[in-house]
Amino acid sequence: MGAALGSALKPAAGAVIWAAAGRSNATSKRAELADLVGVPDLASLAQRSDVIVSICPPHAAVEVAEQVAEALGDRPDRPVYVDANAVSPDTVRRVGTVLGAEHVVDGAVIGPPAWEAGHTVLLLSGAAAGAVAGLLRGSPFEARVLGTELGTASALKACYAMQSKAMPAVWLAVAAAARGYGVQDALGDLLARDGVDLTAVLDKLEAQAGPKAWRWVGEMEEAADTVAAVGVPDGFSRSAAEMYRRMAQERGTGS
Template sequence: MAPPALSLPPRPVIGILHPGAMGAAIGSALKPRAGAVVWADAGRSHATAKRAELADLVAVPDVAELARRSHVIVSICPPHAAREVAGLVGAALADRTDRPLYVEANAIAPDSVRGIATLLGDRATVCDGAVIGPPAWDRGTTVLWLSGPGADTAAALFEGSPFDARVLATGPADVGTASGLKACFALQSKALPTLWLALEEAAARFGVTEALHGELDRTGSAYAGALADVRATAAAKGWRWAGEMEEAADALAAIGVPDGFSRAAAELYRRASDGG
């Protein structure tokens, strides 16, 4: 039997799991079209609560309550937590008769997204999402790519917001397409910059740092700025980007593309975040 058609009220309740920097921006962007934008308070940090407050989001006690109340649920959390969050949502949806729209917007592999869709089964309509760009408070910086069932519905919620929502495809088999795009883009946005970290570490171990810098200067490479940028970013976000790079590597391996670039980037981000 075919699943029931997705139907949302004119101003749906939208749940954000969780309002980190990106989640808070997404929640704020959705407010004009929502009856309420809610977040789950249990176990979250003071910093998260402050971001939610500044974005004018409404706190509910926990994930279960959020899942029971929301017509749309946006999962935007560290990659390693994506399946756990989906499991908590799925358990809370067991007694619901309607199917909320679950936008899986985490930086995870297509197979991971499809696994979450299988986990949620007929309890939710799962739409694949991929954010490319920073947390958006103004238009022109960030695109939210969507694919799979409910993609058009999700995109409409962002109309006129700082997030430029674009639909790739809308069929059930298209769950994972947006995440595939994200994995490809991450090769240049997150994996490629870590070459500077590897280059600098290798030069130091060979004892040729000064000579290498001289050659880079002589050949016109803008290494100093690039290295400073990736060091700062890795120190601040390496703990999260390591997981994203592992997921990107899984995505590449699944289609027979060499995944070593992303695996190496994951290790370099781990070292940087650990102070190594």
């Protein structure tokens, strides 16, 4: 996603840099193919950038913001910081506390890495949301400004993720319980009468979620925090987080 966003920003920015220290060969290759310029570390990036985009696992969002704040030091012309992570409104407001709310834009991506138009939306809110949307005009990302309040974009992303990630996780729980009681085949037969191919459903979910299950854990926890903050039961997302945690453990993957 970072490579795709960087590529989308190039026409307006001219040059897009990224912090290369400690990143994998695969990440470096994606950045190279997107024609992004690697700099040694986050400090170099922070001092040279007019706009900084954070794309990281949800649990690291605040830590990355703190590292950027430290790297900026006493730089007088503060860059715009786009937190484009799948976090709760409270988390993005914490980022605003770290970097100054007036400099932070709440961003949320709906869809896959965008290399062609029509598939991916970037939700934006915050004081500088309109300016960031302008940088992406004509790019494969459809930028939608939701207002000036931090947390609005993240709230919408969390609600969307409830149906795109929490609801499918019910099938993981159903299948796990059926296996535990030794009735998975019988369950599959019953579901087939209703037009549901359980094996196909699970195979599709494995293909979609499997490689990213460890990352979806954090997203579901943040979604749970989001709904809980407005008095909505958060058990759906907490349970989804646990099912994806188990999936990641079975695959031997993690952050």
